[in-house]
Amino acid sequence: MIRLLIVDDHPIVRDGLRAAFEAEPGIEVAGEAANGREGIERAAALEVDIVLMDLRMPEMDGVSAITALGRSHPHIKVLVLTTFDGDSDVLPAIEAGATGYLLKDAPTDELLRAVRAAAAGEPVLSPSVAGRLMGQVRRPARAALTDRELQVLTLVADGASNRQAAAKLFISEASIKTHLLHIYDKFGVRDRAAAVSEGYRRGLLS
Amino acid sequence: MIRLLIVDDHPIVRDGLRAAFEAEPGIEVAGEAANGREGIERAAALEVDIVLMDLRMPEMDGVSAITALGRSHPHIKVLVLTTFDGDSDVLPAIEAGATGYLLKDAPTDELLRAVRAAAAGEPVLSPSVAGRLMGQVRRPARAALTDRELQVLTLVADGASNRQAAAKLFISEASIKTHLLHIYDKFGVRDRAAAVSEGYRRGLLS
DNA sequence: CCGGGCATCCACCGATCGGTGGATGCCGGG
């Protein structure tokens, strides 16, 4: 019997998932949780085998929860189940140790197969995610911004000139420019407007 | 008997909703649809009273579907049911004639009350949406961009200089600058980077 | 102990941008 934990902040999604598994032989929904923190607690307490985890949740997001679970209970498999095809957390989730990645618009039987596959230790990727993964992996590996660079980018997105950003961060205008140039490099763009755009697309801004 | 149509591109969400209503006396789930186009067809064919409509869907989005339904079948009530609190289509949906607006993380009983209220002709707003509505309404009324302005903004977001944008649109650089100045006005910003940022925040870019 | 990543600073230059103050033609609503 595969013991399952559903972690999602939307009651409706939880209900839908529970309904999908309820009738299924060999799979048992052991419990639910509405955020990452609850998810970690219950995954341990209920001794589950598989966790179905949403990424965007209050309290503690999915990626953090996956990281924590991986440390404390490395035998528990985590299947990420998210709404967004364009979700910017796809890669972080996999890096954090997710066993698989599914989109919520997957048909129910694909869900069931995925859970069984994950229980057997196989990695699971929905086709669209697999495609994105391959595309991203051959890319420069999504250079992450440093804290400082993100601060600068945020200020620029809010309309600050280099001078104003410098004033807010108590550093010189020259440093702002350097940070921006580094950001341009990492993003593969040539000006602040495109950098802001890329920042949103990568989920670094909002 | 209230006849209901569920329109959402995620089978799991449809299942969850169907399960929530199945047991409910006086409410009958007459059918489901996976996108706006199907939704319009089935709403008419199945003679439903209420449509539960997601906004983000392939083929035809929710706002377009609501607009079309409002024209062809004004007596059918549409309840928007979306995942995102920060969804930028909240206002367009209401302008398009949605009877109500709910977030999918609403508890099941709130859903039921909402459907009954909508059937009775009452407008339905989940508290968080009501708050945002009020906040927005007192704001400058979200000046919409013209088609041309949006084209320019999109190009700028992709890193185009004024000159490059001009070349792509077969107009002069001066016109690009004029369009940008109009955009700055409407957005209340002073430079292209902030305009791009605002474009994303308002859901005009992605 | 030394290399490398990070944050910080500097100067100089050409290119671009934003601001101002116009003008024209088209179209649709009052």
Place this chain on the structure above:
DNA sequence: CCCGGCATCCACCGATCGGTGGATGCCCGG
């Protein structure tokens, strides 16, 4: 029929930005 919104174009100027090619000090990890 005229006004207003929209798209288009023009010129000019100062401010800002992006590019280049450096430099320093810090701290972490091999």
